[in-house]
Amino acid sequence: MSNRITLADVAKLAGVHPGTVSRALSGKTENQVNAATVRRVRRAAKQLGYMPNAMARGLRTRSSMTIGVIVPDLMNPIFPPMVRGIDSYLAPRGFSAFVVNTDGKDAAERTLFESLMERQVDGFIVATGHTDHVLMADALARGVLAVMVNREAHGVSFPSVTGDDARGIHEVVAHLSELGHRRILHLAGPRGFSTSEIRESAFQAACSQTGAAGRVVPTSSYSIDAGQSALDVVLDQGVDGFTAVVAANDLLALGAYHSLRMHGLDCPGDISVVGFNDMPFAGDFLPPMTTVRSPHFEMGVEAARLLLEQIASGQSSAVSVKLPVALVVRGSSGPARRRAIS
Amino acid sequence: MSNRITLADVAKLAGVHPGTVSRALSGKTENQVNAATVRRVRRAAKQLGYMPNAMARGLRTRSSMTIGVIVPDLMNPIFPPMVRGIDSYLAPRGFSAFVVNTDGKDAAERTLFESLMERQVDGFIVATGHTDHVLMADALARGVLAVMVNREAHGVSFPSVTGDDARGIHEVVAHLSELGHRRILHLAGPRGFSTSEIRESAFQAACSQTGAAGRVVPTSSYSIDAGQSALDVVLDQGVDGFTAVVAANDLLALGAYHSLRMHGLDCPGDISVVGFNDMPFAGDFLPPMTTVRSPHFEMGVEAARLLLEQIASGQSSAVSVKLPVALVVRGSSGPARRRAIS
DNA sequence: GTGAAAGCGCTAACAT
DNA sequence: ATGTTAGCGCTTTCAC
Numbered sequence: 001m002s003n004r005i006t007l008a009d010v011a012k013l014a015g016v017h018p019g020t021v022s023r024a025l026s027g028k029t030e031n032q033v034n035a036a037t038v039r040r041v042r043r044a045a046k047q048l049g050y051m052p053n054a055m056a057r058g059l060r061t062r063s064s065m066t067i068g069v070i071v072p073d074l075m076n077p078i079f080p081p082m083v084r085g086i087d088s089y090l091a092p093r094g095f096s097a098f099v100v101n102t103d104g105k106d107a108a109e110r111t112l113f114e115s116l117m118e119r120q121v122d123g124f125i126v127a128t129g130h131t132d133h134v135l136m137a138d139a140l141a142r143g144v145l146a147v148m149v150n151r152e153a154h155g156v157s158f159p160s161v162t163g164d165d166a167r168g169i170h171e172v173v174a175h176l177s178e179l180g181h182r183r184i185l186h187l188a189g190p191r192g193f194s195t196s197e198i199r200e201s202a203f204q205a206a207c208s209q210t211g212a213a214g215r216v217v218p219t220s221s222y223s224i225d226a227g228q229s230a231l232d233v234v235l236d237q238g239v240d241g242f243t244a245v246v247a248a249n250d251l252l253a254l255g256a257y258h259s260l261r262m263h264g265l266d267c268p269g270d271i272s273v274v275g276f277n278d279m280p281f282a283g284d285f286l287p288p289m290t291t292v293r294s295p296h297f298e299m300g301v302e303a304a305r306l307l308l309e310q311i312a313s314g315q316s317s318a319v320s321v322k323l324p325v326a327l328v329v330r331g332s333s334g335p336a337r338r339r340a341i342s
Numbered sequence: 343m344s345n346r347i348t349l350a351d352v353a354k355l356a357g358v359h360p361g362t363v364s365r366a367l368s369g370k371t372e373n374q375v376n377a378a379t380v381r382r383v384r385r386a387a388k389q390l391g392y393m394p395n396a397m398a399r400g401l402r403t404r405s406s407m408t409i410g411v412i413v414p415d416l417m418n419p420i421f422p423p424m425v426r427g428i429d430s431y432l433a434p435r436g437f438s439a440f441v442v443n444t445d446g447k448d449a450a451e452r453t454l455f456e457s458l459m460e461r462q463v464d465g466f467i468v469a470t471g472h473t474d475h476v477l478m479a480d481a482l483a484r485g486v487l488a489v490m491v492n493r494e495a496h497g498v499s500f501p502s503v504t505g506d507d508a509r510g511i512h513e514v515v516a517h518l519s520e521l522g523h524r525r526i527l528h529l530a531g532p533r534g535f536s537t538s539e540i541r542e543s544a545f546q547a548a549c550s551q552t553g554a555a556g557r558v559v560p561t562s563s564y565s566i567d568a569g570q571s572a573l574d575v576v577l578d579q580g581v582d583g584f585t586a587v588v589a590a591n592d593l594l595a596l597g598a599y600h601s602l603r604m605h606g607l608d609c610p611g612d613i614s615v616v617g618f619n620d621m622p623f624a625g626d627f628l629p630p631m632t633t634v635r636s637p638h639f640e641m642g643v644e645a646a647r648l649l650l651e652q653i654a655s656g657q658s659s660a661v662s663v664k665l666p667v668a669l670v671v672r673g674s675s676g677p678a679r680r681r682a683i684s
Numbered sequence: 685g686t687g688a689a690a691g692c693g694c695t696a697a698c699a700t
Numbered sequence: 701a702t703g704t705t706a707g708c709g710c711t712t713t714c715a716c
Contacts, residue, residue, distance in 0.1 A: 006709055017687045022711055029711090034685055054460045055406065056709035058397045059692045074422040075622065083416055084443065096457065098440060101426065115438065118396045254626055280417065284596055286628035348693055359703050364695060371695090376701055398693035401708045 005048045014044035021045070025052070058120060067307060068116035069099045070109065071127045076222070076251070077279040078296050079127065082149065085300025086125055093308060095122070102128050104221070109135055117144075123307045125149055125300075126158075130192040145310045149303040150296075152194040152320070159310070161302045161321040165195060165276075166202035168292035168325040172246055172274050173206035173214075175290075175327055180336035181244040181272065185234065186216045187227055187256060189248035199248045199276065215242065219252055227255020228262075235263045243271055243336040250275035250282055250291055253332070257285070268334030278328050287331035295323050347390045356386035363387070367394070400462060409649060410458035411441045412451065413469045418564070418593070419621040420638050421469065424491065427642025428467055435650060437464070444470050446563075451477055459486075465649045467491055467642075468500075472534040487652045491645040492638075494536040494662070501652070503644045503663040507537060507618075508544035510634035510667040514588055514616050515548035515556075517632075517669055522678035523586040523614065527576065528558045529569055529598060531590035541590045541618065557584065561594055569597020570604075577605045585613055585678040592617035592624055592633055595674070599627070610676035620670050629673035637665050 011018040016037060023029040024041035033041075044050075058064045069086060071079045087097050098121060102109040109128060113135055116124065124146035129136060133153035139146060140156055148160040176184055186203045189196030200216055207214030217234055219226040227247060234240065247253035253275030260267050267273050267287055275282065275291035282289040302321055310316055353360040358379060365371040366383035375383075386392075400406045411428060413421045429439050440463060444451040451470060455477055458466065466488035471478060475495035481488060482498055490502040518526055528545045531538030542558055549556030559576055561568040569589060576582065589595035595617030602609050609615050609629060617624065617633035624631040644663055652658055 007711095008709080018709090019688075019711075020686055023686085026711085032685070037685080051456065051460050053401070053462060053709050055397045055400045055462050056692090057711075059395070059401055059694090059708090060710045060712085062692075064397065074416070074425060077419070077622070080416040080422060087443065096440075096442070096461075098438075100438070101429065114393065118393050119438075120395060120397050254623075257626070280419070281596075281623055281627070284599070284628065285623070285626050286630065288628065349695095350693080360693090361695075361704075362702055365702085368695090374701070379701080395693050398708090399695075401692090401710085402694045402696085404708075 005050045006053070007050075009048055010041065010045045010050050013048060014041045016041065062120070063122055064120040065095050066119065066121045067095055067097050067304070068113075068119075068121040068124045069097045069127070070112060070116075070124060071099065071101055072104050073101050074099065077281075078150075078249075078277050078294070081280070081296040082127065082300040082303075085297035085302075086304045087300075088297075089301045089304035089308070095304075095308070097125075097304075104128070106135070113139070123147075123311050125303045125307055127151060129153055131194050131197065132192065140316075145307065145316065147303045147306045147310070149299050150195065154194075157316070157318040159306045159317055159319045159321070161299050161306065161323065162194075163294040163299065163325045164322045165198045165292075165294075165325065166205075168276065168294070168327065169199050169202035169246070170206045170209075171325075171327040172276075172292060173203065173210055173212065175329065175333065176244045176246070176272060176274065176336075177210040177212055179244075179272065179333060181212065182336065183213045183240070183242040184215070184244045184246055185231075185240075185242040186214060187230055187245055187247040187252045188216050188218045189252070190219060190221050190226075196248060203246060213242075215240065219248070222249050222251055224251050224255040224258065227252030228258045229255070231256045231259035232262070235259060235265075244333070245271060245273045247273065247275050250277045250279045250289060253289060253291065254285065257287075257332075268332050270337065272333040272336070274333055282328075283330055285332075290330045290333040291328055293326045293328050295325070298323055347392045348395070349392075351390055352383065352387045352392050355390060356383045358383065404462075405464055406462040407437050408461065408463045409437055409439050409646070410455075410461075410463040410466045411439045411469070412454060412458075412466060413441065413443055414446050415443050416441065419623075420492075420591075420619050420636070423622070423638040424469065424642040424645075427639035427644075428646045429642075430639075431643045431646035431650070437646075437650070439467075439646075446470070448477070455481070465489075465653050467645045467649055469493060471495055473536050473539065474534065482658075487649065487658065489645045489648045489652070491641050492537065496536075499658070499660040501648045501659055501661045501663070503641050503648065503665065504536075505636040505641065505667045506664045507540045507634075507636075507667065508547075510618065510636070510669065511541050511544035511588070512548045512551075513667075513669040514618075514634060515545065515552055515554065517671065517675065518586045518588070518614060518616065518678075519552040519554055521586075521614065521675060523554065524678065525555045525582070525584040526557070526586045526588055527573075527582075527584040528556060529572055529587055529589040529594045530558050530560045531594070532561060532563050532568075538590060545588060557582065561590070564591050564593055566593050566597040566600065569594030570600045571597070573598045573601035574604070577601060577607075586675070587613060587615045589615065589617050592619045592621045592631060595631060595633065596627065599674075610674050612679065614675040614678070616675055624670075625672055627674075632672045632675040633670055635668045635670050637667070640665055 100112040278293035442454040620635035
C-alpha cells in the first residue's frame, strides 16, 4: 500500500540521524535523547505522517508482537467470546491476535501452524485438538511457546486453561436428580477430545454417586446434526426409559431438541435436556436452555495472560488453570415424569 | 520464537548460493533454475526444516499477503460467517485475514486502522462505520485499497458489497400484508448507518405500496437490549393498534420477543415479529424467527474477491455489488388478529 | 546526547 | 543456470 515515509525522511526533516529518530520515538529509549530533540523529531514525524514499518522492526527485533490463535471454527459460538477475551488482554499490551480456523482438519491445522510460524508469531494460543495432539507435541519439541485453551493434550506439557467441566457436570446431574430423574442419557462429545472424556467420566461418576442409571451415547462431532442423529437412533430403538438428556455441549443439546420434536416428545414435559457452555442466545431457544456456563471470555483472557508471561520469561511453565463454571437453570429441565415410549 | 534456519543455511547445505535457493523455492522463479538443483535445494530445505521468514520477505517485496478486516464485534453472529467467507477466498490465494474489532468506537477503529497499516496489510475489508465515515474518507485520500462490506459510506468511492436489503424488507412487508396486517411497526436500526437508512426507507415505501400504516421507531443500537427497550416504550404507551413488528435485524427482533413476553403478549398470536439477517440459530428461537436471510458468507467471499482484484490491478474500481436475500418464513409471523391493548 | 555502521533474512536486478 | 550485489526500514552496539 502507500505510505512511503521512513525513519530517514523524518531524520532529514528533523535534522538528525535516523538512529536518533528511532530512539526518540521509542519510549523505552526516549530518555536517552535530549527532550528538545524528542519534540523536534515528534513534530517532524507527525508532519510527515510517519508510521513505523512493523515488518522492518520485526525483522530487526525478532518479534512480531503477534500471537497466533488457532481455533476449529469461529462459527462455533463459543469461540468469538474467547477470541475477544484474548484480544482484550493482548491489545493494551501492544500485542495482536492473528486468528485461524482449522475446521477440525489436521492437515489444515498443520499448514496454518506453519504459516503462523513463518509470520514469526511470538506464541500460540491453541483451542483445537485431540488428546493425542501430534502437532502440539512437536511444537513443544521445537521450543515454541504456547498455551492450550479449552482442550488439553495428553503428555504435552503446555500450560492449559479450561473450565471446571467435571464440576459442571456434577451440578447438572445433581440438579436432574433433585427433579426426580433416575435414568439419564449422556450425549457425549466425539471421541478423542479432552472435553468429551472429562465430561463423560464426570457424568459416570456423578450418576453412580447419586444412584442414577446413566447411559452414554457418543456422537460424531460437537454439532447440532450429530446430536440430533445420535438421539434419533436411541429414540427409534424405542426402548430405554430415560427421562433426561445431558448433552456434552449446547449444540448437541439443540440437536436433541430437534430429535425430540421430530418424535413428538415435549421438552421438558417428556424429557429434560441440559446443555453445556451457555453459548450466546442459549436463553432464547425453544425452550430456553438449562446449561452450564463456561467462562469463555475469561478463558481467553487467562490464556493470553499465561502466554505473555511465558514470552516475558522465555520459558514454559506448564501450569494448568481451571476456571469455575456455573449451572444456569432455565426452561429445558423439569420434573421427571413417567413416560411410555412406543 | 525458535527456528533459526535461514536461506543461507540451506544454501550452504545444498552447495549453492542463497539467491539460487530463493529462486528454487519460489514457484514463480523455480523454472529459472536447473531441475536437479531444485531437487537438491528442496531436500536440503526439508532436511533443515527451513521456513521462510515472512517479515524479511515482506520487507523486501513490500507486500505482506495479509488483509486487514475491520468489524465492529465478532460476537455479533453475522460476522463469523462473513470472516469465514473472506478467509475461504483468501487462503487458497496465499493471503490471510487479520481481523480486528472496534466495538463501534471511532477512536478504536482509527487506532486499529493505523496498526494494520503499520503491519503493511495489502488492503482492507471494512464492515464498520457510519454513512459519514471519516476514517474511510481519508483512507481513500491516502490511496489505500479497501472494500466495504454490509455498510456503505456516502461520498466514499470504495467498492462495496451488501445484501439487497430493500428487496428483503419489501418481501417482509408483502408477507405481513398477506397475513392481513394493516398496521406495522418498524424497529429501525440506529441512525447514521446505511443499513438502518436503507431498511427504513424500504419499509416506508413498502407500506405505502401495500397500503399498510407504517410507524417507525428508532433504536439506539443493533442489540437485544435496544430492541427490547424501544418496544417497551411503545407498549407502555398503550396506544397504537399495530399487529406486527418489522425489526431492522434479528437482535432487535429478539429484543422485541423479550418485550412482548414481559407485556404478556404472545408472538405470533398477538403480534407478529420479523427479523433481518437470519443469524445462526434464528430457527431455534422461541418462537422460531421469521426473518430475511442475508448471505454473510457470500458477502465475505465477494468482498475478498473484489479486494484481490483491486490489489492485482493496483486500482480502485468503485463497483457496488448487491447480493440477493431471501425471506425465511418461520414461526414468529402469523395472521393478524384484532387485539386490545390495555 | 548523537552519529556511524552493521545487519535482521530475504528478493531482484545485474552479471557471467 | 547460477553467482553477486544491493537494499527493503528498522534497531542497536559502538564511537565520540
